[in-house]
Amino acid sequence: MATTYLRLFSLLILLSVAAADIRSSEVRSDDRPIIPFDEFGFTHRGRLELNVSQIALSNTSPDLDLSNVGFFLCTRESWMQVLQQIEDAEITCALKSDHIKPVYTFQSLNNAQRFDAVYQQSEADQYTLVFANCLQQLKVSMNVRSAMYNLDKSGRRDYLSAGKTILPRVYFLFSLIYFTLAGAWIYLLYKKRLTVYGIHFFMLAVLILKALNLLCEAEDKSYIKRTGSAHGWDVLFYIFSFLKGITLFSLIVLIGTGWSFLKPYLQDKEKKVLMIVIPLQVVANIAQVVIDETGPYGQDWVTWKQIFLLVDVVCCCAVLFPIVWSIKNLREAARTDGKAAVNLLKLTLFRQYYIVVICYIYFTRVVVYALETITSYRYLWTSVVAGELATLAFYVFTGLKFKPEAHNPYFVVDDEEEEAAAEALKLEDEFEL
Numbered sequence: 268m269a270t271t272y273l274r275l276f277s278l279l280i281l282l283s284v285a286a287a288d289i290r291s292s293e294v295r296s297d298d299r300p301i302i303p304f305d306e307f308g309f310t311h312r313g314r315l316e317l318n319v320s321q322i323a324l325s326n327t328s329p330d331l332d333l334s335n336v337g338f339f340l341c342t343r344e345s346w347m348q349v350l351q352q353i354e355d356a357e358i359t360c361a362l363k364s365d366h367i368k369p370v371y372t373f374q375s376l377n378n379a380q381r382f383d384a385v386y387q388q389s390e391a392d393q394y395t396l397v398f399a400n401c402l403q404q405l406k407v408s409m410n411v412r413s414a415m416y417n418l419d420k421s422g423r424r425d426y427l428s429a430g431k432t433i434l435p436r437v438y439f440l441f442s443l444i445y446f447t448l449a450g451a452w453i454y455l456l457y458k459k460r461l462t463v464y465g466i467h468f469f470m471l472a473v474l475i476l477k478a479l480n481l482l483c484e485a486e487d488k489s490y491i492k493r494t495g496s497a498h499g500w501d502v503l504f505y506i507f508s509f510l511k512g513i514t515l516f517s518l519i520v521l522i523g524t525g526w527s528f529l530k531p532y533l534q535d536k537e538k539k540v541l542m543i544v545i546p547l548q549v550v551a552n553i554a555q556v557v558i559d560e561t562g563p564y565g566q567d568w569v570t571w572k573q574i575f576l577l578v579d580v581v582c583c584c585a586v587l588f589p590i591v592w593s594i595k596n597l598r599e600a601a602r603t604d605g606k607a608a609v610n611l612l613k614l615t616l617f618r619q620y621y622i623v624v625i626c627y628i629y630f631t632r633v634v635v636y637a638l639e640t641i642t643s644y645r646y647l648w649t650s651v652v653a654g655e656l657a658t659l660a661f662y663v664f665t666g667l668k669f670k671p672e673a674h675n676p677y678f679v680v681d682d683e684e685e686e687a688a689a690e691a692l693k694l695e696d697e698f699e700l
């Protein structure tokens with residue numbers, strides 16, 4: 268088991284070495300009519316630097332019209348118009364459309380094997396760099412290096428897309444918040460040290476990993492912003508992401524089972540949930556690395572995205588089972604062991620937790636994705652902020668509800684409360700019938 272993890276882990280690190288926002292791709296004997304490369308949000312001082320080398324065409328006859336082969340920039344809306352034009356037979360090649368911004372056609376190549384081009388983009392929008400090859404049966408091989416950036420006020424290059432350029436600051440701010448929370452948590456553990464359980468140290472570990480993860484993400488993004496490549500920080504970022512993902516899901520399972528604060532051991536079926544969730548998290552993290560590194564037009568991107576979504580959904584569902592089992596057990600205990608009030612309190616707590624976990628999962632998966640899709644490229648950071656705020660709320664809720672208590676409210680109940688609780692439970696049963 269351990270060696271498998273280790274091997275997967277080194278794969279994770281190997282994969283992430285290729286990280287860069289300046290993208291290099293190899294095209295080999297390719298006759299696809301359209302090859303999209305990368306997408307970027309330009310401000311009105313945008314630049315595209317294109318270096319293409321080792322160009323080889325399968326057909327070198329001089330009567331080929333190479334103005335039908337080349338690179339261009341295009342927004343999503345104008346791409347729709349181009350497709351319409353082609354459908355209406357107004358044009359035969361996307362490169363001939365007036366809705367695109369031609370960057371370089373192979374007509375200017377004059378049998379050279381490489382070219383460098385700089386394109387200045389002054390119309391702010393989100394563009395995709397596309398290679399079009401409108402000649403049938405012409406196969407193209409080449410190495411493409413593309414760098415897209417915006418110039419800031421002082422003329423420095425900013426390699427982060429227009430809507431993402433403030434992300435380093437956002438991540439840094441959130442990491443400060445988590446470090447503060449971790450400090451507060453340590454203080455609380457110290458003050459209530461007589462009623463601290465194992466789970467509370469686990470929660471501390473999750474908090475610190477989350478803070479470190481955000482710090483690395485901030486540093487990673489800020490390095491990309493300055494240089495266009497990720498250089499090492501991304502490896503740290505992926506390592507902490509991986510640890511954070513595993514510990515967070517384990518924590519939800521452990522709290523759901525009531526481990527250490529309700530009972531000192533895990534049942535077999537609860538251990539099984541952990542044994543499913545942890546390996547799946549490994550897969551999810553590998554998928555995430557591949558998704559990030561290849562970009563939306565990379566080969567197999569869609570496959571990995573689907574793997575990631577599938578695994579994520581399975582993990583999210585799996586962590587709910589232990590909470591449901593706990594709720595069921597507590598309901599049964601409340602009826603049989605005569606301590607209705609104690610059990611009802613716990614039951615309420617677990618029900619709340621169940622709902623909050625579902626809200627957290629729903630918000631960070633569905634709502635954030637929807638925001639990402641509908642917001643303009645200039646405000647892409649808002650979906651990140653929304654996701655991080657939801658996560659923060661979830662962490663704070665979990666901390667408040669399961670913090671160590673000086674006197675444990677779950678175990679000290681007087682007779683009056685006991686009667687009231689028994690009554691409430693009876694009512695609830697009638698209600699459900």
Ligand SMILES: *[C@@H]1O[C@H](CO)[C@@H](O)[C@H](O)[C@H]1NC(C)=O
Nearest residue numbers: 316317318382383384385412
């Ligand atoms: C790419 O092309 C630009 C523009 O000619 C040039 O300034 C730059 O040095 C080239 N980069 C590489 C890596 O060749």
